[in-house]
Amino acid sequence: MPLIIHSRDADKDMEQILKTEYLKQPFSAVMHCFSSGQSLANTAIELGFYLSMSGIITFPKSHNLRNIFSKVPIDKILVETDSPYLSPVPFRGKRNEPSFILNTAKVGASIFSMSINRFSEITSKNFDRLFKKASN
Template sequence: MSHAAPSPIVDSHCHLDFPDFDGEHDALIDRARAAGVTRMVTICTRLRQEPQVRALAERFDGVFYAAGTHPMSAADEPMVTVDQLVALSAHPKFVGIGETGLDYHYTADSAARQAESLAVHIEAARQTGLPLIIHSRDADDDMARILTAEHRAGAFSCVMHCFTSGAALAQTALDLGFYLSMSGIAAFPRSADLRAIFAAAPVDRILVETDSPYLAPPPHRGKRNEPAYVAKTAALVAEVFGMDYPQFAARTSANFDRLFPKAASGPTA
């Protein structure tokens, strides 16, 4: 008995280079493809690891990559330069700038350096035309202020990755034309308030991601996450938008193509 192929979907944010996946990449990609995950973006969080992340993108069809300095690493990594990021963007599979942003939950003491790093990434996004990938935690007011001022100074595109912030920051991001990405957190039973924020957003500004190896959705919560599970998250959150899974998978994939044109699937029959 044959089964219909699963609806194609994109994992817009994962970390395939993390040691959690060492030695498993072939099986990991096979499981993702079996779940319908046709494309994924693996994110480099420290520029010195960019060669390993790039190698993964070069090795697998449908795997793209982005690079930047994660805000939690801003204090102990060399300050990135615009020229470095622009140079990386020449690679055909380099599709985004970051992740960058502000994290005051764990690393509030380096707030000034995080903001300096964020400004560099924003300028690289402007110059390359590639989307900025933002991590924001416990920094809603500063993040809204910086993104608004910077966008006024020169437009850029952006996704608020693994969005878990408040309604005000969500509205600021949407007003600037940015996208919000849903991780497994949005599928947790206690995340009703977060789901309400997403439900108030236009569905054409929504992406889905795993942020794997972190934040596995139910029923895998607390275990290692992986790109295949983006389909589980999407199946659980599609109802937020009054959609079934195939509709939501298609819509978020189209949204991804619009925001990440270098990773777009191209014309389909």
């Protein structure tokens, strides 16, 4: 089972912890609701972790976050709702619902210049690869 990591406002500390612990015993992980900087994204990618995009990616002022995700290998991307929080545009400020994930995925697809169907197929396969037991 992969480690689920939710890190906010602690990029340098998190980078150090991840590198130190990974050297002791390699593990798989997902950076849940990723909204950190490029350096932590790079560390996560170097360690083979997945980065999960939430509704934050749809916010008008999230240009930097979209740029960071554009540099992540597509086979390391996941999409999530983070329900009941962080509803994507145009539902921002409302209680997040699982059905809103399509709005987040559409922005993800645009970041990678692909159709929503192709993006959904890839991110679903990524989920299956990371959470093997869940997909059986």
